[in-house]
Amino acid sequence: MNWLRGAEFKVGLLVVVVGSLIAIMSMSVSDDPSFMGRSKKAWFVLPNAGGLVKNSAVRSAGIPVGVIKNISLQDGMARIDITVKSDVQLTTSAAIEIKSQGILGDAHVEVYPGSPTDPPLEDNAQILNIKSGGSLDNLMASVSEVTTSLKEVAKNLQEATSEDGTRKHVLGRIVKNIEVLTGDLAQMTSENKDKIGDIVNDVHEVTASLREVMNDKSDTGLKKTWERLSNSMKNLEDITAKVNNGEGAIGKLVSDEQTSENVTSTIEGISDLLGAANRIQTAFDFKGEYLAEPAAVKSYIGVQIQPGLDRYYYIGVIDDPVGVVEKTRTQIAGTGGGSPADYTETKTFENKIKFTVLFAKNFWDLTLKGGLIENSGGLGIDYYFFRRKLKFSMEAFDFGNFKLKTGVSYTMYRGIYLTAGYNVAPEESQMRGGYLGAGLFLTNDDIKLLLTKAPF
Numbered sequence: 001m002n003w004l005r006g007a008e009f010k011v012g013l014l015v016v017v018v019g020s021l022i023a024i025m026s027m028s029v030s031d032d033p034s035f036m037g038r039s040k041k042a043w044f045v046l047p048n049a050g051g052l053v054k055n056s057a058v059r060s061a062g063i064p065v066g067v068i069k070n071i072s073l074q075d076g077m078a079r080i081d082i083t084v085k086s087d088v089q090l091t092t093s094a095a096i097e098i099k100s101q102g103i104l105g106d107a108h109v110e111v112y113p114g115s116p117t118d119p120p121l122e123d124n125a126q127i128l129n130i131k132s133g134g135s136l137d138n139l140m141a142s143v144s145e146v147t148t149s150l151k152e153v154a155k156n157l158q159e160a161t162s163e164d165g166t167r168k169h170v171l172g173r174i175v176k177n178i179e180v181l182t183g184d185l186a187q188m189t190s191e192n193k194d195k196i197g198d199i200v201n202d203v204h205e206v207t208a209s210l211r212e213v214m215n216d217k218s219d220t221g222l223k224k225t226w227e228r229l230s231n232s233m234k235n236l237e238d239i240t241a242k243v244n245n246g247e248g249a250i251g252k253l254v255s256d257e258q259t260s261e262n263v264t265s266t267i268e269g270i271s272d273l274l275g276a277a278n279r280i281q282t283a284f285d286f287k288g289e290y291l292a293e294p295a296a297v298k299s300y301i302g303v304q305i306q307p308g309l310d311r312y313y314y315i316g317v318i319d320d321p322v323g324v325v326e327k328t329r330t331q332i333a334g335t336g337g338g339s340p341a342d343y344t345e346t347k348t349f350e351n352k353i354k355f356t357v358l359f360a361k362n363f364w365d366l367t368l369k370g371g372l373i374e375n376s377g378g379l380g381i382d383y384y385f386f387r388r389k390l391k392f393s394m395e396a397f398d399f400g401n402f403k404l405k406t407g408v409s410y411t412m413y414r415g416i417y418l419t420a421g422y423n424v425a426p427e428e429s430q431m432r433g434g435y436l437g438a439g440l441f442l443t444n445d446d447i448k449l450l451l452t453k454a455p456f
Contacts (some may be wrong), residue, residue, distance in 0.1 A: 001190035038364065039066070039087035044096050044127040049078035051107030058082050059099075060111045068109060082305060086364075091118035095129035167424070281306040285316070289419065289438030293432060300439070302356070309362065316356040318374055323352020346364075373397035393421070401425065405437070415441040 049071055058066035066084030071260075073079070084090070093114035100107050101303045112131075114121075121127070189196060243250055285302040300318030358380070360369035367382040378397025382389065388411075407421020420436045 006292055039083050040086055040088075040090070041069070041081065041083050041124040042090060042094075042127050043079060043081045043124070044120065044130060045074060045079050046098070046130065047077060047079040052078075052080065052098070052109070056108055056110045058084060058111055060088060060113065061085075065111065080109065082111075089113055089116065090121040090397075091115060093118045093129065094121055095131050096127050097131040180349065208216060281312075281444055283441060284445045285439060287419065287437060287440050289435040289437030291321065291423075292434045294322060298313050298435070298437075311362060312360050314356065314358040314360065314369070318354040318356060320352050320354050320374070374403075376400075409439075411441075415443070415446055417441065424448060 007257055040324040045070035052068060052071060054068055054071055056068050057064045058068060064081055065088050068080060069083050070081040071078060081190040088111065090111070095112040095114065097110045097112070098107055099110045112129075120150050165331065189313075242248060245310040247451075283306070285300065285304060287300040287302075289298045289300075290296075291298055298321055299319040302314055304312055304314050306312035354374040356371075356373050358369045358371040358373070360367050360382075365384045365388070367384075369380045369382070370378070372378070373380065374397060375397055376398040378395060378399075380393065383392045385392070390411075391409045393405075393407050393409070397403055397405075402425075404424040406424075407419055411417040417440075418437070418438050420434070422434045423432055424434050
């Protein structure tokens with residue numbers, strides 16, 4: 001059909017494919033768990049829903065786990081309907097708290113799943129436990145209480161310092177006692193004038209001695225020490241003047257706004273980089289498979305980089321024992337110098353290094369992946385069973401010869417797993433057949449544990 005080869009058909013097909021990919025990616029990045037995958041519903045009532053917005057995030061331990069689906073009025077109270085991911089195990093003791101991002105930040109719903117020993121909460125059931133969180137209204141109420149207390153203090157202070165109310169309060173009694181104390185001091189000084197004169201004479205002698213020390217001309221004298229201290233202060237003033245004038249590296253850092261902004265941006269960039277590195281999960285995969293045909297071992301070494309729960313990147317190196325196949329043919333000449341009648345064929349397998357680079361997208365227990373598989377384009381699918389201990393895998397690649405690999409793997413203990421499956425390659429009989437193998441999958445936590453337990 002010629003219309004299939006037409007430019008209009010190809011352009012239209014490209015538009016449909018790109019539009020579909022954009023729609024799928026838009027739904028996959030949505031915070032609403034009901035878009036992609038299973039979800040559960042719940043609702044609760046509040047006396048005041050101020051600050052809450054429909055379709056805003058619902059969090060658990062600070063992590064987005066759902067959205068607010070609807071806000072409505074019910075019996076004079078605000079009814080809040082929420083949708084959360086199915087892996088959030090809500091129980092009958094689940095609780096709700098309204099929190100704010102900072103003092104003036106937007107409010108959001110914080111979900112506490114409850115005790116895991118309690119019965120699970122039914123779908124679309126009411127959450128009865130509502131915790132009172134901090135908000136701007138509560139802060140203003142506290143400020144009002146503090147203002148009232150200050151008014152009481154001012155009133156008490158006024159009564160205590162008045163002539164008629166000095167003995168009614170503790171503060172008034174303190175003021176009265178100070179008045180008595182000053183009177184006693186005045187009487188004491190009048191009765192001991194001669195002794196006070198002696199004290200003044202002693203102080204005069206002490207100041208005379210200090211004057212002698214100040215006039216000492218030796219290098220260890222106080223005057224020389226004072227001169228050195230003065231010179232040091234002058235040098236310090238010169239340094240601070242240069243800094244204020246923007247001279248030198250420190251001066252530019254303090255006075256030049258552009259330099260200060262550059263340093264601040266650099267520090268923030270380093271902080272963001274370190275924070276992102278802490279959030280990225282990295283794992284190493286080591287695996288070996290024994291191939292029934294040609295009775296050899298196929299080795300894998302891979303690195304899995306997971307920046308988020310919904311996706312990861314995989315880079316692997318494969319040592320394939322049937323990567324290169326050499327064939328030799330030996331002819332046997334016929335008797336009497338005739339044409340060759342028979343021949344023998346010998347196959348020699350040689351190892352070949354292959355590479356796999358994949359991008360994978362997680363949808364709950366289902367994972368879709370695509371990219372480069374063993375040096376050729378390909379697609380794959382993984383599905384997990386039994387709390388992700390059993391995994392079924394299927395990979396299709398090298399579509400020119402159409403190679404298909406199916407298998408299952410079972411995690412036994414701390415990343416140690418067994419794998420088995422079958423390779424399908426219609427055009428290459430040496431690549432067909434079953435395989436059996438084992439591997440080791442090490443995560444960040446496993447590597448940290450090994451390093452802390454190492455004897456060195």
